[in-house]
Amino acid sequence: MSVQERKDRERxxxxxxxxxxxxxxxxQQGWDAVTTRRLAERIEYSQPVLYSHFRGKREIIGxxxxxxxxxxxxxxxxxxxxxxxxxxxxxxxxxxYLDFAERHPAVYDAIFQLDxxxxxxxxxxPEPLKDAFAALMESLGEVAGDGVEPGLFTETFWASLxxxxxxxxAGRLPPENTEPRVELLVDRLAVV
Amino acid sequence: MSVQERKDRERxxxxxxxxxxxxxxxxQQGWDAVTTRRLAERIEYSQPVLYSHFRGKREIIGxxxxxxxxxxxxxxxxxxxxxxxxxxxxxxxxxxYLDFAERHPAVYDAIFQLDxxxxxxxxxxPEPLKDAFAALMESLGEVAGDGVEPGLFTETFWASLxxxxxxxxAGRLPPENTEPRVELLVDRLAVV
DNA sequence: GATTCGATCCTAGCATTGCTAGACAATCGA
DNA sequence: TCGATTGTCTAGCAATGCTAGGATCGAATC
Numbered sequence: 428m429s430v431q432e433r434k435d436r437e438r439x440x441x442x443x444x445x446x447x448x449x450x451x452x453x454x455q456q457g458w459d460a461v462t463t464r465r466l467a468e469r470i471e472y473s474q475p476v477l478y479s480h481f482r483g484k485r486e487i488i489g490x491x492x493x494x495x496x497x498x499x500x501x502x503x504x505x506x507x508x509x510x511x512x513x514x515x516x517x518x519x520x521x522x523x524y525l526d527f528a529e530r531h532p533a534v535y536d537a538i539f540q541l542d543x544x545x546x547x548x549x550x551x552x553p554e555p556l557k558d559a560f561a562a563l564m565e566s567l568g569e570v571a572g573d574g575v576e577p578g579l580f581t582e583t584f585w586a587s588l589x590x591x592x593x594x595x596x597a598g599r600l601p602p603e604n605t606e607p608r609v610e611l612l613v614d615r616l617a618v619v
Numbered sequence: 620m621s622v623q624e625r626k627d628r629e630r631x632x633x634x635x636x637x638x639x640x641x642x643x644x645x646x647q648q649g650w651d652a653v654t655t656r657r658l659a660e661r662i663e664y665s666q667p668v669l670y671s672h673f674r675g676k677r678e679i680i681g682x683x684x685x686x687x688x689x690x691x692x693x694x695x696x697x698x699x700x701x702x703x704x705x706x707x708x709x710x711x712x713x714x715x716y717l718d719f720a721e722r723h724p725a726v727y728d729a730i731f732q733l734d735x736x737x738x739x740x741x742x743x744x745p746e747p748l749k750d751a752f753a754a755l756m757e758s759l760g761e762v763a764g765d766g767v768e769p770g771l772f773t774e775t776f777w778a779s780l781x782x783x784x785x786x787x788x789a790g791r792l793p794p795e796n797t798e799p800r801v802e803l804l805v806d807r808l809a810v811v
Numbered sequence: 812g813a814t815t816c817g818a819t820c821c822t823a824g825c826a827t828t829g830c831t832a833g834a835c836a837a838t839c840g841a
Numbered sequence: 842t843c844g845a846t847t848g849t850c851t852a853g854c855a856a857t858g859c860t861a862g863g864a865t866c867g868a869a870t871c
Contacts, residue, residue, distance in 0.1 A: 590782030608775045
């Protein structure tokens with residue numbers, strides 16, 4: 428019994444190591460650099476070990492995505508909690524969101540761009556993803572305005588932020604005017 | 620002289636064939652299926668021929684992106700030209716944009732998501748890309764509202780559309796409510 | 812019309828990728 | 842101490858982007 432428990436613990440610990448290392452590697456050199464060989468070398472095990480924890484690279488990305496979603500939700504909640512009034516809350520949310528995307532581009536990609544084999548906008552969507560959306564809706568729902576469903580409003584506002592985040596990082600938008608763009612979004616979309 | 624011209628013509632024709640085939644393959648089976656081997660086989664030449672036209676796969680994606688950007692600009696202009704009044708023009712623009720993204724996902728990715736080695740938001744941005752942005756600004760600029768630069772407004776509106784397009788296609792947003800989301804964006808962002 | 816020479820193209824190969832089969836070793840229960 | 846199970850690694854597969862080198866074809870010259 429106790430032996431088995433120790434093994435389980437060690438296995439779980441190694442799994443966390445894999446996810447943490449994958450994330451670290453992705454944040455340092457991008458997801459392209461996260462190859463199974465490099466990852467295996469960094470955790471000081473052979474490649475096949477990875478496949479005893481995850482079905483493949485996709486699932487590893489998915490694991491990073493779940494971890495990242497939880498952090499993003501926390502970051503958003505922390506930012507909104509410190510803001511006064513609906514308008515300021517939304518502005519704080521937007522800035523926190525874009526800040527997270529800029530500071531953790533690899534994690535952001537894992538959540539919102541790459542294929543991590545996760546279900547989205549579905550009943551069996553993993554809890555951290557649902558909760559991240561919930562974190563957005565908590566502040567956005569109150570500025571949806573009359574006759575607009577909070578869910579729909581949140582989706583739309585979120586999509587706008589996502590567009591800003593990805594286009595900016597891909598070099599499609601000049602990074603200088605991020606702040607006025609955010610102001611514009613908040614001023615026009617949010618009904619206070 | 621004439622011999623050289625014929626050769627140049629044939630070369631240009633083969634280059635068009637490469638781009639068209641790459642695009643076709645990408646639209647049929649996604650960009651992952653566009654391998655240099657498959658592409659070479661389809662155009663009935665060997666792999667190295669591709670590298671005599673393009674530096675690598677990246678540049679082929681870039682060529683598809685430029686072609687696609689021109690088409691998208693035309694689609695947007697056609698849609699806005701057929702609409703009456705600023706408000707309807709913006710709505711038509713939004714629908715045309717999302718329609719293009721949905722109908723040509725591979726081309727859309729080449730333009731806005733993948734790395735085609737192109738310069739964006741820069742002085743030496745290729746003409747088709749600049750023109751596509753110009754096509755957006757023609758209709759969006761007139762609803763920017765007081766004190767808001769048309770360019771800034773266009774960027775922000777465009778980013779919102781981009782977010783809707785990509786999140787929907789990646790399965791992050793349920794596709795059902797696209798229309799109300801567009802309505803919301805147009806109603807709130809555009810000043811008529 | 813034969814010959815040389817340059818452009819054009821293809822065969823073959825490299826290093827890297829994700830993933831897996833099968834051999835090997837360590838560990839646990841008896 | 843032995844047998845079996847569990848765990849891990851070595852080695853390898855097919856596919857990827859890309860390139861070096863030789864073969865071949867055609868065009869200009871004598």
